[in-house]
């Protein structure tokens with residue numbers, strides 16, 4: 001993100017990639033404007049929230065006209081640094097890690113898993129997709145050589161904190177944590193925790209308790 005985006009609230013910043021993907025689709029289908037109601041329907045965010053989000057970056061829609069798609073597209077491109085690829089490392093090439101390597105976020109042209117690590121000898125020095133798998137012994141040196149600021153953790157919970165400490169020491173800035181472990185990191189390191197079990201439980205809870 002560029003410096004202008006520092007003023008945008010975190011909740012808004014998290015929705016930007018969602019808006020960006022939809023605006024890209026609109027632009028490639030030749031649409032020139034979009035209303036907040038149409039956006040709302042497509043991204044499943046209520047239109048008052050969309051209008052407030054957009055007001056932070058100066059995109060003021062006109063009543064009965066909506067938003068200019070080209071303007072929005074250039075804003076998102078600039079804000080999300082789409083031209084600059086951020087290198088990502090994946091730690092733990094098991095069930096979940098293998099799926100991510102095969103998927104490799106190819107639709108986001110600004111993030112790519114460049115390298116993966118594991119401790120199991122049979123996986124080391126192989127590739128999944130075009131991503132090479134290295135031994136954990138080579139973690140620090142490889143991350144420094146490739147300038148990797150982001151890591152995805154798909155290792156067993158028991159290994160999560162030790163590996164996180166190594167990543168922090170290796171100058172990683174952000175961690176996407178798929179393990180159930182709650183990680184301790186210095187305040188300047190950003191951790192996004194995706195706990196699929198909790199998400200599933202909370203979905204079921206809402207279905208049961210708020211059936212309508």
Ligand SMILES: NC(=O)c1ccc[n+]([C@@H]2O[C@H](COP(=O)([O-])OP(=O)(O)OC[C@H]3O[C@@H](n4cnc5c(N)ncnc54)[C@H](O)[C@@H]3O)[C@@H](O)[C@H]2O)c1
Pocket residue numbers: 091092093094095096097117118119120136153154155156157159163178179180195196197
């Ligand atoms: N599989 C799922 O659907 C799923 C869903 C939600 C969360 N998770 C979480 O994601 C993590 C991975 O799950 P999984 O099913 O892929 O497990 P897995 O056992 O299939 O894979 C774990 C991988 O990590 C490697 N590993 C173990 N210790 C390591 C270390 N110290 N350094 C580097 N690599 C190491 C193993 O060799 C293995 O390849 C777990 O914490 C799990 O709780 C998995």
